[in-house]
Amino acid sequence: xxxxxxxxxxxxxxxxxxxxxxxxxxxxxxxxxxxxxxxxxxxxxxxxxxxxxxxxxxxxxxxxxxxxxxxxxxxxxxxxxxxxxxxxxxxxxxxxxxxxxxxxxxxxxxxxxxxxxxxxxxxxxxxxxxxxxxxxxxxxxxxxxxxxxxxxxxxxxxxxxxxxxxxxxxxxxxxxxxxxxxxxxxxxxxxxxxxxxxxxxxxxxxxxxxxxxxxxxxxxxxxxxxxxxxxxxxxxxxxxxxxxxxxxxxxxxxxxxxxxxxxxxxxxxxxxxxxxxxxxxxxxxxxxxxxxxxxx
Numbered sequence: 001x002x003x004x005x006x007x008x009x010x011x012x013x014x015x016x017x018x019x020x021x022x023x024x025x026x027x028x029x030x031x032x033x034x035x036x037x038x039x040x041x042x043x044x045x046x047x048x049x050x051x052x053x054x055x056x057x058x059x060x061x062x063x064x065x066x067x068x069x070x071x072x073x074x075x076x077x078x079x080x081x082x083x084x085x086x087x088x089x090x091x092x093x094x095x096x097x098x099x100x101x102x103x104x105x106x107x108x109x110x111x112x113x114x115x116x117x118x119x120x121x122x123x124x125x126x127x128x129x130x131x132x133x134x135x136x137x138x139x140x141x142x143x144x145x146x147x148x149x150x151x152x153x154x155x156x157x158x159x160x161x162x163x164x165x166x167x168x169x170x171x172x173x174x175x176x177x178x179x180x181x182x183x184x185x186x187x188x189x190x191x192x193x194x195x196x197x198x199x200x201x202x203x204x205x206x207x208x209x210x211x212x213x214x215x216x217x218x219x220x221x222x223x224x225x226x227x228x229x230x231x232x233x234x235x236x237x238x239x240x241x242x243x244x245x246x247x248x249x250x251x252x253x254x255x256x257x258x259x260x261x262x263x264x265x266x267x268x269x270x271x272x273x274x275x276x277x278x279x280x281x282x283x284x285x286x287x288x289x290x291x292x293x294x295x296x
Contacts, residue, residue: 152241
């Protein structure tokens with residue numbers, strides 16, 4: 001996926017930040033993925049034979065989805081209204097509808113990056129949609145459906161800092177990311193001479209960057225563009241992405257039936273995917289195509 005033009009993307013995301021957010025569980029809250037505007041319908045006779053997760057959902061009458069809440073345009077919770085918005089939230093709602101669960105029966109549960117595998121394995125969430133990169137290490141603990149989006153690792157720096165223009169400028173610098181994230185491990189493994197700092201959330205890293213406690217924040221470009229747009233006079237995205245990250249839907253290990261069901265939904269739902277993307281993350285100006293579903 002090609003990186004967007006920085007200026008155009010920043011202006012577009014800033015405009016998106018002013019749009020309304022969808023209230024948790026409110027079927028009319030999001031203009032792109034729920035209510036009358038939804039490009040899909042709630043399945044009336046959903047069935048996923050052999051899936052213990054689906055049986056749990058069916059019995060409880062609701063679905064519990066693990067999400068992020070501090071990533072503008074992807075997974076964001078408005079602190080003033082307790083409403084959720086973003087592309088990941090739209091994907092989570094689409095999956096719920098395909099499983100026969102309406103938006104007002106979705107419970108969102110914020111799970112930090114370091115706790116995602118445990119939350120899925122313990123059944124604290126039924127599935128997880130939150131910029132969750134598919135890696136071989138994670139596949140040992142959870143299963144993934146998807147991918148549903150592809151991006152790449154990038155860098156967020158202070159607007160007035162001209163010393164970091166790409167990942168080649170990180171030696172001697174301190175870089176921050178979320179605990180348990182793939183980007184921070186990549187920095188440790190492949191960028192000798194670079195110091196690292198970890199916090200539970202990316203927003204804490206952004207605060208540390210603005211306070212000059214760290215020199216850069218690293219995670220996926222899609223996430224960083226949102227932060228840069230929120231404070232364009234203080235922050236900027238530096239350089240081009242230097243990895244490829246595939247976002248997947250995390251589900252309990254061994255629930256092949258649910259994984260195959262979600263993969264079939266994604267494969268057949270290209271038009272729906274595009275409408276959900278265009279109505280959320282696509283407003284940032286970042287162009288993207290739905291990635292091909294893979295077998296994991």
